[in-house]
Amino acid sequence: MSRSNGMKPNEISKEIKRQIGQQANARYLRALPLFRVDKELPKSFHGLLRDIDRAERSQKERRSKTM
Template sequence: MESGFRRLIGTDSNRRHLRQLPVFRIDPKLPPSFDSLLEDIDRAERKSARRNRSRPA
C-alpha cells in the first residue's frame, strides 16, 4: 500500500496539481500564541511521521 501511495504522489499529474497550490506562510503579524500553536502542530506532525516510519509494514 505504501509503495502505491509513493507512486501516486510522484505522478506528473500530481506534481502539476501541487505546483498550482498556493504557498502558505506564517503571517509575521500573528499573535505569539498563534505562532506557538503552529509550532506545536509542526512538532506533533514530525513526531507522528517518525513514529509511522518506524512501524513495520
C-alpha cells in the first residue's frame, strides 16, 4: 500500500487496522509458533561479545595513535 495509490496517511492507518482485525489474519497469527525471550545469553554469546569489545577497543586505540 503505497502513497502512489492516492491514500492519505490517516486512510492508510485505518486500512491497516481493518486488515489486522480480519478473521483470516487472526487465524494466521494464532497459528504462528510462540517465541519466548531467554533472560540469559548463551555462554557462546558472552565470548563473541567479549571478542567484539576487544576488537572495538583495539580499533579505537589505533585511531587515537594516528591522530
